[in-house]
Amino acid sequence: MTAGATEEQTLNPKTSKDVRAVLVTGGASGIGRAAAIAWAREGCSVLxxxxxxxxxxxxVEAIEKLGSRACYQRANVADERECEFLVERAVRHFGRLDVAFNNAGIAGPSAYVSKYPAADWRRVIxxxxxxxxxxxxxxxxxFESQGSGAIIxxxxxxxxRGVAGASAYSAAKHGVIGLTKSAALEYGRMGIRINAICPGYIETPLVVGPDAAIPDRMLADKIHRTGARRLGKPEEVAALVLWLASSSASYVNGAAIAIDGGFLAS
Ligand SMILES: NC(=O)c1ccc[n+]([C@@H]2O[C@H](COP(=O)([O-])OP(=O)(O)OC[C@H]3O[C@@H](n4cnc5c(N)ncnc54)[C@H](O)[C@@H]3O)[C@@H](O)[C@H]2O)c1
Structure with missing residues (x-):
């Protein structure tokens, strides 16, 4: 992502040639994996x-099969030093970093506030x-030092929305929007764009399968309240993330974009 997108870049809706090295947290599964693979298909190197x-x-194996470069780094995003190392590793390994997709997340237990275990609340936050x-x-x-970069x-x-039983998750995600908007105001003039995506109910292990955080009956109700009447696919979310990272989205900054099949419209 360049600081000032050229007219040609802005007008070419497909271009993401300016994105060459990306960092994806939570890249081992679901939405993060789909985005990592989608970037690899475009020839990007992925940490x-x-x-x-x-x-x-x-x-990483799936990306290498596509003929692109990838490496894995274990990192707990709750640890600031491990996050710092990720950026160092990307620059050392790929020689550059153009985009970061900060996507790692957990659901936490379901409990009303008075009964929510404080340790779990802290963990989710x-x-x-x-x-x-x-x-x-x-x-x-x-990104400040290089005068360019995009963060999603x-x-x-x-x-x-509030969700009964999910106060920590809801508070954290509300917080992500505030953090994104504030940072976008701080860094926009430096050629750095910072946006948030707001997925609805997406078919990943967080939502479907043995470790899903949502009971089947509740999920059926969410799908019923979604205009599309189905779960989203991680690849559909990845397509939005790639667009936001590309120069096609050069005037999109500080946005919180829903990708929810119409859930919020209900
Ligand atoms: N699936 C949905 O319906 C949905 C909806 C809205 C938002 N989200 C958000 O999307 C993001 C991705 O979720 P997903 O649905 O792909 O779920 P997922 O469980 O498939 O992927 C989440 C990934 O984050 C990793 N992770 C968890 N804790 C981590 C930590 N401390 N450090 C580093 N990595 C960690 C997990 O190991 C996992 O690989 C999350 O932030 C989630 O809250 C998901």
């Missing part, structure tokens, strides 16, 4: 960061909100 070593290795801040700090130091943070439709 996959996660706490799931096996999933991270699988993402540490990963989902502090983790985004920890990730952005070294990314912004690098993963929030949620739950950044606009």
């Amino acid at each position: 996959v960061a996660d706490v799931d070593d096996r999933g991270g290795a699988e993402t 540490s990963v989902n909100l502090l983790g985004v801040f920890n990730s952005m700090q070294p990314q912004l130091r690098l 943070n993963t929030a949620s439709v739950i950044a606009f």
